[in-house]
Amino acid sequence: MTATTVTLKIDGLEVTVPEGTTILKAAKDNGIIIPTLCNLEGLSPYGGCRLCLVEISGSPKLFPACITPVSSGMEVTTQSERLTEYRKMAVQMLLAERTHICSVCVANDHCELQSLANQLGVDHVLFERNWTRLEIDSSHDFLVIDRNRCILCTRCLRVCDEIEGVHTLDLKLRGKDAQVIMDLDEHWGNSCSCTSCRKCAKVCPVGAIYIEGEPVSHTKHKDIAEFITERRQRKWKQ
């Protein structure tokens, strides 16, 4: 079976990819990296972090690359002055939203938000920081959640629901008050559905969910979702 292909231009580079591919995947397969925080290969797209926004010529709007499918003749720009400024703005807003202090964070040096800030050259935050004091839950045997470091990318929710299939994690409240909770807002240690599979800690882009007494560099393993999904789809020969 041969899938139909689509040819488009990304940053001037002509690429040919199967129909239905997202711009993000098409760019990645051709060596163009578009920054993302919420997207993770193997999980359903979320479109929340708005870092992967790209310009498509002919439209004044911005499109999230993680969701927008490619179409023939499309001309995509992934780097421009406006996009860089907007990405910087997004990172600054995320940094200001809760309590992010790199020097005392478990994920220091292994944090996707931190490295993104470095890449984009965010050297200060335009806004006043909002030092939150949300609950830290360490009631689980080894999993800890520090909601003050959470950027609400919901990777943990999706990996728990779609890969592990238990849906222990979900959100409560809305807007700036939204928080990740376990079951019906139980303490993690009392959660009866959690299988302690650690996948949430593996995919967390920041230091919000981590394993007690284990270096984050060891825990983080964000390819897990892609790996399991592909294995389930039997993409490889036995």
Add this chain to the structure above:
Amino acid sequence: MNLADIQKIAEQEVDFERAYKYRINVCCSSGCVPLGAFKVLKAFEEAVKEFGVEKECKVAKTGCVGTCSVGPAVIIEPGDYLYQNVTPEKVREIVRDHIVLGLPVKSMLYGNPAFFKKQHRLVLRNAGKIDPSRIQDYIAMGGYSAIVKCLATMTPQGIIYEVATSKLRGRGGAGFPTGQKWSLVARAHGKPKYIVANLDEGDPGVFANRTLAEADPHAILEGMLIAAYAIGAEKGYLYIRSEYPLAIQTLQKAIAQAKSLSLLGDNVLETGFKFDVELRFGAGAFVAGEETAILASVEGRRAMPRPRPPYPANSGLWGKPTLIQNVETLANIPIIIQNGGAWFSKIGTPRCTGTKCFSLTGKTNNPGLIEVPMGITLREVVFDIGGGVPEGRKFKAVLVGGPSGGCLPDALLDLPIDYDSLTRVGAIMGSGGIVVLDDHSCMVDTAKFFTEFCVDESCGRCTPCRAGLIRVKEVFDNLTQGNARMEDITTLEKASSYIRDASLCGLGQTAPNPVLTTLRYFRDEYVEHIRDKTCRAGKCFKKEERGATP
């Protein structure tokens, strides 16, 4: 029940009405009930008996006539005499003079004929005229004749063609052409197809959809029926806020009545067409009115918008093709079918046809619910229909489109109201709220108020809306407390344009509108707040009580 029986009910009802010389319509809508409309209704029933004219007078409880500031309102037909501020004590006098002696009580009549003069009532055609709890009233006014016409003589394609000819655009705010939407859903693959009628009107100060549901619920149901027949749907959901108890009650009754006349159900009017409507209640989230969030909520999930594509026309409720329409759009459909799309397209402007309901509130002499043709100017709405600003104060701005609308100054008052003109100046049609502000309102404070509203109502999915709006609100806190610096204006502009361009759904994309428009048209007030630390309207810089907190 079959097609001819509807005609029979209409004839019977007209004969029945003819037996009465007078009809007393007491408004029992959400605006008038707290002012004692039910007591007035009871007083009329008693007074009519007391004077022995109950054979000549029909006392009916109806929906809103629009004059919500002078409730309880009572209309006596024939002649459409509108009595304002009726109390149970005044009822005897009205019945004695108007009904028995035939002399309308001039001193109690509504004194603002201009309020109705420039209005054009299509959607609200029956509001205040029929008893919403009786389906016969609606049928007597020609109701359900459009669905009869559709089922008897029209093909689904013919209906879509008629709607497309009318150039009707969605009344939910974005103004997508309705005919185009219908043909997208009709052509989409997948069965069953669904219809979702959106009655989740969460904006502060907006009550147009609620009033429509309370005054004429069957118009919405008939619109849904026609839409269902045209696109081939079998099931419809009417999503309504649980904060609208009276509207819910009215709709529940209306659905039950429509079922009993087999207008809804497995075999609509014995034609083999199947359609059923179910009510779904919102839990008070503003964002649930967004197209994709409403789908999540109907499915029973957290009301969070999702990115499009896929569009609901192809993959909506449970992944099936779904038509989502505002109830006001649906209420337009029966009249388009009855009178033809070409007739409808002549109303309003060539690009924006028809009428639009607005809730006129704020500093205006005649607040209430109005329906005006598209293309009417803001000046006509504010000064002719609204009667200007009360207490001799000066008009300052008008906020069009609810919390995500724009504040427009008097220089823009001659702007015609239609989707495109409003978007051009930074406002939106939105859900149809017009708030008039006088020189007692501070524009910085107004923008702050609406930003706070959007901060509370953001769902938390995307970064700009969740993490950005709160920062904008903080800048406003500084502005109104005298801690702001000139750079903050740039910060506001930068952050607002980012939120507008980068947000996922309509809520975030339009939330900075009040900020951007006030910065555009009232920039000097921002400068005054920062440089001189003064507020023209005297709203800001009030010392906050700092008692117990250290």
